[in-house]
Amino acid sequence: MGFADIFNQVLPGQNTDLKQLKLTNQHLVDLANQNNVIAPENFKRFDIKHGLRNNNGTGVLVGITGISDVHGYQLIDGEKSPDEGRLYYRGIDLYDIVSKNASSGTRLFEETIFLLLFGQLPNPQELEDFNNMIDAYRQLPQGFTENMILKIPSQDIMNKLQRSILVLYSHDEHPDELAVENLILQCIKLIARVPTIVSYGYQAKRHYFDRKSLFIHAPKEGVGTAENILHMIRSDNQYTETEASTLDLALVLHADHGGGNNSAFAVHVVSSSGTDTYSAISTAVGSLKGPKHGGANNRVRDMMLDLNQNVTDIGNADEIRAYLEKVINKEAYDGSGLIYGLGHAVYTKSDPRAVILKEKARQLATEKGKLKLFSLYENVELIGIELLRKKKGPGLTICANVDLYSGLVYQLLDIPEELYTPLFAVARMAGWCAHRIEQVMSDTKIIRPAYVCPHQRQKYTPLSDRK
Structure with a gap:
């Protein structure tokens, strides 16, 4: 059933036949597209931190927490300098x-x-x-x-x-x-x-x-x-x-x-x-x-399933490279151009969670006789990083994130895919x-950032005067 069919359904006991209305679903979609998309140039015009990110890729400081700390880079003269990843729980x-x-x-x-x-x-x-x-x-x-x-x-x-x-x-x-x-x-x-x-x-x-x-x-x-x-x-x-x-x-x-x-x-x-x-x-x-966010581990799993369907030999690095090149060029998998499991908003040289899980995945794969499957994930990591640097420049610092190897670990544990994100x-x-x-005990002020409205002011038009 398509969107139009769903939109025009009539519920039992409903007197109004939606299919007879002149207000069509396509008209509403057109209005939504016309009036709900903020032009990208407005973010630069008003110096908006898109996604709460600074121009150098760092996150905008919006609060203080003592729960944990994520370290992925150093700031030198306002510029990000890649560093090995560290995650601290209460300073440990x-x-x-x-x-x-x-x-x-x-x-x-x-x-x-x-x-x-x-x-x-x-x-x-x-x-x-x-x-x-x-x-x-x-x-x-x-x-x-x-x-x-x-x-x-x-x-x-x-x-x-x-x-x-x-x-x-x-x-x-x-x-x-x-x-x-x-x-x-x-x-x-x-x-x-x-x-x-x-x-x-x-x-x-x-x-x-x-x-x-x-x-x-x-x-x-x-x-x-x-x-x-x-x-x-x-x-x-x-x-x-x-x-x-x-x-x-x-x-x-x-x-x-x-x-x-x-x-x-x-x-x-x-x-x-x-x-x-x-x-x-x-x-x-x-x-x-x-x-x-958390659902990214399912994207990794789905991408790997798609790779298996489109590669004759998962042990062949050249075939893996050819597939990943198509992914980057938006010619394979979901057309996003993303290799899921690579890259992170904070981590640059390494994601400590991925480093730890990768070694655990290697141990599990060895015990279960599935080292070829582990090698596939490792090749996706190594070849994917190589291809992304080739496309975006040798200065790109990117690493595997936790989603790449968490899915593999769950797979080796025979945990169903629908439980990946719930876990x-x-x-x-x-x-x-x-x-x-921490929030309730430390800060009684409601979080209320500002938004800017770029639209020009206009007068209210009475219903009888509207076309």
Whole structure:
């Protein structure tokens, strides 16, 4: 069914036949195109920071956050100078968090949540109590699974997650209370429940849309978020230690990314209005759903599937190069000219999350006998960067971003594609909640930037005088 057919549908019991109206859908489309597109030259004319970016590519400073810091370049005399990427959680280098726990066998995600929320690493007793607190709230409110998830399934789990978070408002006795003790409780409950909502949302989608058997597994205590997800999304509850530790690592790497990324900034903006936690966090989910943000990992996956269909031998570098040249020239895949998984708004020489995940992907691929698949992704990285430098100049500094290898890791873990972005949301709940608490506690002024209107003033014309 095309747009015109949808627009002209008549609902049951509706007396007006839309097909007889002189106000056609094409006329409305023409008006929208005529009056809603801002001419590009106006951004230069009024010195607008398009996308809140400065002319040198840096982000416009709009706030302060102590949650995390993203370092991707140095500013020398106002110009960006490429540098190795670093990500700091509450001042602690992500590389240190990961490397110093690599052989401990302990789960890192819950420790990372505590660090982001409360500003310091937990001691053993604090971590044990915190884990027990999260376990106590993993179950959804009574009737929630049946009424919210199973009776209203969605083909898109992010859509289901966003609606579910808003409905949790109705299960809170003090949903609008902004006292810090209430904010902390709300955030801990959301962090605990979102993995369950995502897992059950996936099962509902699988059953009602894919016609598969329905499995609803109760969350387990004492195993952490990563293991609970694998336990709840798999029909047989089975997973290996390697799978659990890998997913735990992926959650840690995605837990936060500064205050300037689109979804975290959305949390700050909405929270500054004084609204409730559920409205603020659901806004972040809507942001992350977008293909320019969290949904980018699905674009990588789709591009790689298209590559597989158009390349005879995925081990042949020349064939990969020919395909990527077509992508850059807008002759292949989605016609955007973008090689998804390459480039980042902040990182230049390296994305630390991609560096860590790449090595984990190499280990997994070796264990599972899929090194040829890993080599394909590595070749896309190396050849893609080479081609982009050839097209845009040798001075271009570009690196693989986290989306390139996160999708590969999920694929090697046999995680369904429709869960890629929802798992990103599970991880980012930690950062969103930390930013929510920080905004409410630190800044009582509503965020209200200015927009300029370039249109000339005109007088109101009475209806009888309009043609």
